[in-house]
Amino acid sequence: xxxxxxxxxxxxxxxxxxxxxxxxxxxxxxxxxxxxxxxxxxxxxxxxxxxxxxxxxxxxxxxxxxxxxxxxxxxxxxxxxxxxxxxxxxxxxxxxxxxxxxxxxxxxxxxxx
Amino acid sequence: xxxxxxxxxxxxxxxxxxxxxxxxxxxxxxxxxxxxxxxxxxxxxxxxxxxxxxxxxxxxxxxxxxxxxxxxxxxxxxxxxxxxxxxxxxxxxxxxxxxxxxxxxxxxxxxxxx
Numbered sequence: 001x002x003x004x005x006x007x008x009x010x011x012x013x014x015x016x017x018x019x020x021x022x023x024x025x026x027x028x029x030x031x032x033x034x035x036x037x038x039x040x041x042x043x044x045x046x047x048x049x050x051x052x053x054x055x056x057x058x059x060x061x062x063x064x065x066x067x068x069x070x071x072x073x074x075x076x077x078x079x080x081x082x083x084x085x086x087x088x089x090x091x092x093x094x095x096x097x098x099x100x101x102x103x104x105x106x107x108x109x110x111x112x113x
Numbered sequence: 114x115x116x117x118x119x120x121x122x123x124x125x126x127x128x129x130x131x132x133x134x135x136x137x138x139x140x141x142x143x144x145x146x147x148x149x150x151x152x153x154x155x156x157x158x159x160x161x162x163x164x165x166x167x168x169x170x171x172x173x174x175x176x177x178x179x180x181x182x183x184x185x186x187x188x189x190x191x192x193x194x195x196x197x198x199x200x201x202x203x204x205x206x207x208x209x210x211x212x213x214x215x216x217x218x219x220x221x222x223x224x225x226x227x
Contacts, residue, residue, distance in 0.1 A: 042219030091155050098214045099205040104155025
C-alpha cells in the first residue's frame with residue numbers, strides 16, 4: 001500500500017518566485033497535515049484538513065502561504081512570493097483521525113536563494 | 114498552547130552504551146506518541162502510550178508514560194548505529210471542542226558511534 005507521496009523532493013528557486021508543493025495522502029485517511037521543519041524551530045504544524053476542509057490554519061506564517069485540498073487524494077501548499085527564510089523541509093502527513101498516528105511523506109526540501 | 118520539551122537536544126554515545134531521552138510538559142496528555150526520523154525521510158511512528166504509568170517495549174527500546182501523563186521517557190539498551198536518528202515525541206490534548214491534534218517536541222538528535 002502506497003504511503004504519503006510528496007513532490008517534488010527538492011526545490012531550489014530564487015526569491016520572489018511562486019512555489020507549489022504537492023501531497024497525495026493515504027487513501028481512506030480523513031486528515032491531512034502540512035508541517036515545516038527547521039533546526040531552529042523543529043516540526044511546526046502549518047495547517048490541517050478534515051475531509052478536504054481546512055480546520056486550523058493558525059500555523060500558517062503569513063498571507064504568502066496558502067493551502068488547498070480540492071479532493072480527498074490531493075493537496076497543495078503554495079508560497080507566493082517566496083523568501084529565503086521560507087527555506088526548510090516541508091512535510092505532509094495523513095491520519096485516520098486527528099489524534100491517531102500520522103503517516104508522513106518523505107518531505108520536500110525547499111531552498112530559496 | 115501545549116509545549117513539549119525534549120532533552121537532551123543532542124546526544125552522541127558509543128555503540129553498546131545505554132541511554133535515556135525525555136519528553137516533558139506541564140500539560141496532561143490523553144496519549145503520547147514517539148517517532149523516529151532518519152535523514153531525508155519523514156518521521157515514522159514507534160509507539161503510542163495511553164495509560165499513566167504504562168511501559169511498552171520494542172526490542173531494545175523501552176517507553177514509559179508518566180503516572181500523571183505529563184511526561185515520557187525512551188530508554189535504549191545497548192545502542193547500535195542503526196538507532197541513530199531524530200527522536201520526536203508528540204502529545205494529544207483534548208479540549209472542550211475535542212482533540213486538538215498532535216503537538217510535537219523539537220526532538221533529540223541521537224548519534225551512535227561504532
